[in-house]
Amino acid sequence: MVSPVFVGREAELGILSEAFEQARKQAAAAVLLGGEAGGGKTRLVTRFAEDAACTGAHVLVGGCVELSTEGLAYAPFTAALRQLVKEMGATEVAALLPDGAARDLARLLPEFGEPSGDKETETGRARLFEQFLTLLERLAERQSVILVIEDIHWADRSSRDLIAFLSRNLRTAPVLMIMTYRSDELHRQHPLRPVLAELSRLEGVVRLDLPRLSESEVAAQIAGIKGDVPEFALVKKVYQRSEGIPLFVEALMEREDDCSVPESLQDLIIGSVERLPEETQRVLRIAAAGGNRVGHELLASVTDLSDVDLENALRPAIAGNVIQVADGRAYVFRHSLIREAVHDEMLPGEHNRIHARFAEEIDRDRGLVPPGRAAIEIAHHWFSARDHLWALISAWEASGKAAKAFAYTEQIQLLERVLSLWDRVPDAPERIGVDHTTVLELASEAAVISGDTDRGLKFVKGALAELDETTHAERVAQLLVRRAQLKSDKGRRGGLDDLRYAERLVPVPGPARVQVLTRLSSWLMFINETVEGTELTREALRIAREIGDLCQEAELLTNLALGQSLEGDLEATLLTNERAMEIGKSVRSGRIVLRAMANNVDALNNLGRSEQAVQLALDGEAKSRKYGRYRVSGAFMANNRAEALEALGRWDEAVEAIEQALASGPIPRIRGHLLRVRGDVAAARGEVDLLERILIEVGALHGGELSEFAQEWMTNTRLLIEFRLLRGEPVDALKATEHILSISTTPHSSKPMLGWRSLAQSRLVCEAAAIAAPEIAAAVRAKADSLAPGMTSDGPIADAYRLMSRGEFDEAAAAWGRLGRPHPRARSLTQAAAAVARTGDRDGASVRLREAYPIAHALGARPLLTEIEALARRVGTTLAAVSIEGGENGLAGATRNGLAGVGHSGSAGAGPGASAGTGLNGTVLADLTPRELEVLRLVAQGRSNRDIAGELFISAKTVSVHVSNILGKLGVSTRGEAAAAAHRLSLLT
Structure with a gap:
């Protein structure tokens, strides 16, 4: 008995409508709709979706099923995709994606052809996520989209991850996601709880709890x-x-x-079923074993009934609204609670027999279930039938299907089932064609890819215990390489020992040795053992070329370039990465191409060619989206772009790039890199609390064990030193500096933005702590001076930092001015002022402070401003008032119109370059930020906000803010007038 009248829920309908309006007009939105089982979630969402569809929304619906917890990956997204294909056709859906990208969707639906043969499994799932995101964004360009995902309390790990990914990354598209779940099933350890907590913190996500009906x-x-x-x-x-x-x-x-x-909920729900004819009840029990939705043909096969007899048996259940007829000749229980109650009524023997029948019939004709579901359905039914032999065989098959769909967590669950059944099937190896160790090896590989380090280490340990290294040396070596990776991911030491052991196990040149040397040489590079790392890389390169493995050759070239970068040989780094990139293109490996590009972004920045680095990074990020690799390769590229922007003093843009990359859910190591760049901006701006939070997350604040990798521990320590200085703790900063200079396990890096930067910082710290700890400061200074001669100085960045470390601050300031790096320029000028002030030259100090002050003010570098003002008071000089806006606005005036190159006259409006800031043209340029000039250029080309957002990798909302600022600064009211003013004032030349 269902009411034909929709009762209550006006407030909830209003909240859903508001969320949809937000999605349509501003940015993507999501609603997490929780409620008790039987509380009316589906009825509410169905009513809302029907109303929205009448207004032109494109509604896609997918639901999770209980089977998902056993390994049925991406069930709700596969259902939504199937609906889309039914509406539009596979060809039209594929046309919405980049060329060839639809082959990734073939892992979910066969309508898209054969899946790509890409063997790079570690990024395969990331590509699949990117394609689904792109698909929704392209659909939303046609009409607003509502994606309904029901019963996410049953969602598999892969679906939960994709839900979180879409929630973070559907930022500007007019898409509303509605996700329903049973709130009364979320026990303390339920895997959905942390996902809900994470999603609730995102902008645009509303959490809605459906109350019970009033009287x-x-x-x-x-x-x-x-x-x-x-x-x-x-x-x-x-x-x-x-x-x-x-x-x-x-x-x-x-x-x-x-x-x-009724004595129980079970009795209450089952009451309507017990009134039905006995034959109807029997068929319902069989249907309940098939899940909440079961096809007519499958049910007929399992029940051994003709079409007419089956329809006659089900007609009373349909009339009583126990089940309903759905699209595709399928039957659906009106509510999952009804199905659960009916299923629980089965006797033990009946339960086993029915599930076995389902397994047999699906195996006989796999077309009886939706595409892609046969293997997991069969595994589920044999396991439910308690048939150990066929449960093992079917779980093994389903695990392979899960791996092909990049559902690695589900693959692990199925392989664990195989392992749990192994001893119950005497001839298990013969049945599935592999030994017990192979199952453990596959499980460990899936664990590495899915980031499940604890289980991965358990699997590796089990596999190693079963192998004899004298007879299975290559397998043992591969497992040791895997264990090293897992230890690194978990933040544990010992990975290098595993890799060295693995190298000794495969002394003969061949593919196995190449694989081990590739990982070992890379590890050595990262810990700054570049000499040995380079030697092993060259050996592996010779072998890879002999056996004709182009992919390994390109991989090793990027390793070689990494060593060259760390040794400061940056021009060679660029050339080596270019060679790797060309090979990557020839073998169509997007991962290799993007890795080489990202490394060259870093090299260009370290060479002082930071503007070029930014442009190369933007090109790389666009390619990463095309290849479906943004979460890994694109996020890393964005990190390197942010480093270049930070160096150029374009801090607002750097922060925007970092936040966008963090929103994509990057892997932990890339997240750490992004946070460190954000820490540099926070330190320069004096955002002490934010810097402290970053230091805690990257493990640098409370004296934890140092990372093995040089770039991580050196950057962590440098940020910690900045934090101590900001907190007014120069002695603690000095101790940290002493520590970073005295670590003897690795040589000091010659990479400009790493080793030379830390030497320049050490000079500053020693000066700050000289009064409180003169002896320690002198010793640290001496240690720094002793390291410098052994370091390579290749390029203008290294030279500028070398000048700072030697106390040649005026020369350093001039060098930074030529490089267009305002913050170290202002820092060098301030240190130069302090140095000449100590000699009694107050006029010389005043000149330098007046030059540094507008630069620091334009940047919004509050700690440096405070230092400049304090020193100005000590030398008795006044600083000219600066009317430049803080942050990026001021920076535009400082870097583009002469403030970065102001001479020694002390006035912000005088000296070299001041004329560029005079007159109408100069005034406008001094106001417009670099980002606003980029936006204005695209506005003048007639581009929409959404087009501009896509071009510049920012949100449409941010573009709107920039356009409003541009109109105000130009004194115009329309985009057309802004374009005309831009051409009239020659702002775009």
């Missing part, structure tokens, strides 16, 4: 069922017993004439 709403529901106004006593009785849960109201109305109170 008046229950009365309205009963009136809808009965067709007239119910008696007060009936309403009172039903309300008290149902406690306002709509499904229970319906069940109680079925028993209106029965005065007994």
Whole structure:
């Protein structure tokens, strides 16, 4: 008995409507709709979706099923994709994606052809996520999209990850995601709980809890069922017993004439089924074993009934609204609670027999279930039938299907089932064609890819215990390489020992040795053992070329370039990466191409060619989206772009790039790199609390064990030193500096933005701590001076930092000015002022402070401003008032119109370059930021906000803010007038 009248929920409908309006007009939105089982979540969402569809929304619906917890990956997304293909056709759907990208979707639906043969499994899932994101964005360009995902409390790990990914990255597209879940099933350890907590913190995500119906709403529901106004006593009785849960109201109305109170929820729900004919009940029990939705052909096969007999048996259940007829000749239980209650009524023997029948029939004709589901359905039914032999065989097959769909967590679950059944099947190796160790090896590989380090280490340990290294040396070596990776991911030491052991196990030149040397040489590079790392890389390169392995050759070239970069040989780094890139293009390896590009972005920045580095990074990020690799390669590219922007003093843009990359959910190591760049900006701006939080997350604040990798521990320590200085703790900063210079396990890096930067910082720290700890400061200074001669100085960045470390601050300031790096320029000028002030030259100090002050002010570098102002007071000089906006606005005036190159006159408006800031043209340029000039250029080309957002990798909302600022600064009211003014004032030349 279902009410034809939609009762209550006006407030909830209003919230859904508001979220949809937000998605359509501003940015993507999501609603997490929680409620008790039987609380009316589906009815509410269906009503809202019907109304939205009438207004032109494209509604896609997918649901999770209980089977998902056993390894049915991406079930709701596969269902939504299948609906889309049914509506548009596979060809039109594929046309919405980049060339060839639809082959990734073939892992979910066969309509898209054969899956790509790409063996790079570690980034395969990231590509799949990118393609689904792109698909939704392209659909939303045609019309607003509503994606409904029901019952996410049953979602598999892969679906949960994809939900989180879409929620973070659907930023500007008019897409509303609605996700429903049973709030009463979320026990403390439920895997959905942390996902809900994470999503609730995202902008645009609303968490909506569906309350029970009030007594008046229950009365309205009963009136809808009965067709007239119910008696007060009936309403009172039903309300008290149902406690306002709509499904229970319906069940109680079925028993209106029965005065007994059901003993349990099971009894209440099953009551409507028990009134049906016995044959109908028998068929329903069989259908319940098939899941909440079962096809007519499959049910007929399992029941051994003809079409007519099956329809006659089900007709009473359909009339009683226990089940409903769905699209595709399928039957669906009206509510999953009804299916669960019916399934629980089966006797043990009946339960086993029915599930075995489902397995047999699906195996006989796999077309009886939706594409892609046969293997996991068969595995589920054999396991439920408690048939150990076929449960093992089918779980093994399903694990392979999961791996092909990049559902590695589900693959692990299925392989664990194989392992748990192994001893119960005497001839298990013969049955599945592999030994027990191979299953453990596959599980460990899946664990590495999915980031499940604890289980991965367990699998590797088990596999190693079963192998004899004298007879299986290559397998043992491969496992040791894997264990090294897992230890690194977990933040544990010992990975290098594993890799060295693995190298000794494969002394003969061949593919196995190349693989081990590739990983070992890379590890050595990262810990700054570049000499040995380079030697092993060259050996592996010779072998790779002899056996004709181009992919390994390109991989090793990027390793070689890494060593060249760390040794400061940056021009050679560029050339080596170019060679790797060319090979990557020839073998169509997007990963190699993007890795080489990202490394060259870093090299260009370290050579002082930071503007070029930014442009190369933007090109690389665009390619990473095309290849479906943004979360890994693109996020790393964005990190390197942010480093270049930070160096150029374009801090607002750097922060924007970092936040966008963090929103994509990058792997932990890339997240750490991004946070460190954000820490540099925070330190320069004096954002002490933010810097502290970053240091805590990257493990640098409380004296934890140093990372093995040089770039990580050196950057962590440098940021920690900045934090101590900002906190007014120069002695603690000095101790940290002493530590970074005295670590003897690795030589000091010659990379400009790493080793030379830390030497320059050490000079600053020693000066700050000289009064409080003169002896320690002198010793640290001496240590720094002793390291410098052994370091390579290749390029202008290294030269500028070398000048700072030697106390040649005026020369350093001039060098930074030529490089267009305002913050170290202002820092050098301030240190130069302090140095000449100590000699009594107050006029010389004043000149330098007046030059540094507008630069620091334009940057919004508050700690440096405070230092400049304090020193100015000590030398008795005044600083000219600066009317430049802080942050990026001021920086535009400083770097583009002479403030970065102001001479020694001390006035922000005088000296070299000041004329560029005079007159209308100069004034406008001094106001417009570099980002606003980029936006203005695209506005003048007639581009929309969304087009500009895509071009510049920023949100449409941010573009709107930039356009408003541009109109105000140009004194115009329309985009057309802004374009005309830009051409008239020659702002785009």
